[in-house]
Amino acid sequence: MKRLTASLAVAAAITLPALPASAQEAGLDFRGMNVEERAAFGEAVRAYLLENPEVIYDAIRILEQRRNAAAASADRDLVIAHSGALFDDGHSWVGGNPDGDVTIVEFSDYRCGYCKRAHPHVQAVLEADPNVRLIVKEFPILGPDSVAAARMAMAALELDPEKYEDLNHELMEFQGNLTEAAAYRIAADAGYDLTELKERAASEAVTEKIGANHELADALGIQGTPSFIIGGEIVRGYVEADAMLAAVDRARASAAN
Numbered sequence: 001m002k003r004l005t006a007s008l009a010v011a012a013a014i015t016l017p018a019l020p021a022s023a024q025e026a027g028l029d030f031r032g033m034n035v036e037e038r039a040a041f042g043e044a045v046r047a048y049l050l051e052n053p054e055v056i057y058d059a060i061r062i063l064e065q066r067r068n069a070a071a072a073s074a075d076r077d078l079v080i081a082h083s084g085a086l087f088d089d090g091h092s093w094v095g096g097n098p099d100g101d102v103t104i105v106e107f108s109d110y111r112c113g114y115c116k117r118a119h120p121h122v123q124a125v126l127e128a129d130p131n132v133r134l135i136v137k138e139f140p141i142l143g144p145d146s147v148a149a150a151r152m153a154m155a156a157l158e159l160d161p162e163k164y165e166d167l168n169h170e171l172m173e174f175q176g177n178l179t180e181a182a183a184y185r186i187a188a189d190a191g192y193d194l195t196e197l198k199e200r201a202a203s204e205a206v207t208e209k210i211g212a213n214h215e216l217a218d219a220l221g222i223q224g225t226p227s228f229i230i231g232g233e234i235v236r237g238y239v240e241a242d243a244m245l246a247a248v249d250r251a252r253a254s255a256a257n
Contacts, residue, residue: 075220075221075232075233075234078219078220078221079220079229079232079233079234080232081219082216082219085216086105086135086216086229087135089212091154091157091209091212092135092136092138092213093135093136093161093164093165094133094135095126095133095165096126096132096133096134097130097131097133098133099133100130100131100133101252101255102129102132102133102230102231102248102251103133103134103135103229103231104122104125104132104133104134104135104248105134105135105137105229105230106118106134106136106137106226106227106228107137107139107213107217107222107226107227107228108138108139108172108225109140109141109142109146109225110140110146110149110150110153110171110172110178111143111145111146111149111178112142112225112226114225114226114237114238115172116172116173118226118238118239118240119169119172119173121239121240121241121244122134122244124241125241125244125245125248128245129245132248136168137216137217138150138153138154138209138210138213139213139214139217139227140210141223141224141225142225144180145180145183148180149180149183150210151201151202151206152183152184152187152197152198152201153167153168153171153183154201154206154209154210155197155198155200155203155206156187156190156192156197158200158205159192159196159197159200160191160192163191163192167186167187167192170186170189170190171186174186184197220234221234222236223236224236226238228244228247230244230251231247231248231250231252231254231255232251232254233250233251235247
């Protein structure tokens with residue numbers, strides 16, 4: 001209720017320039033008004049809003065549009081500021097079309113249910129648009145088993161990049177409790193040597209890479225999974241293929257201008 005009241009108050013303030021007897025049109029100086037003049041003006045505003053209540057909702061809509069536009073602009077600035085870490089960090093897997101004109105960066109956790117739901121939608125985008133590049137950022141946030149799975153996946157990428165895509169699919173499509181042991185069983189089925197894989201997963205290099213992904217997510221205001229960067233947009237949360245493709249189209253249109 002407090003939030004609604006505040007929104008209505010702000011909205012009412014936005015509507016003042018639209019009033020027939022507004023301060024702008026009448027050339028009124030609020031600072032020069034006495035108590036009676038302020039009261040009269042307040043009554044005029046109240047009467048107008050009572051007669052035209054839809055103006056308040058129009059104003060709220062405009063206010064939300066302005067806030068969304070400001071947030072989108074701030075996100076674009078963040079993407080530009082961290083473009084190197086996002087698009088060319090040297091350690092994240094690159095799929096789709098490596099030379100694609102639009103890049104989707106996905107922050108994901110193998111134990112995240114919404115990441116698993118989003119996975120086929122990401123694949124559908126790559127199938128529908130052969131000019132999209134995909135970058136996967138291992139971003140474990142759901143406990144020790146998430147960290148173990150991410151470390152294993154990053155080690156697998158270092159040891160045999162050709163097998164990583166299939167491994168990623170299997171981890172995302174796994175149904176059930178993805179424990180560390182389950183993750184390594186999937187890796188073994190994918191053809192990785194577990195002794196070598198576990199040794200690499202425990203390395204300081206993998207620790208640094210996961211740490212870099214977390215630092216990047218923090219800088220971008222990303223706290224949950226899945227999250228996506230599509231062109232210059234940051235999408236924090238689950239999204240389906242149609243919405244991703246629409247964002248891809250916006251990215252192309254923006255690049256063309």
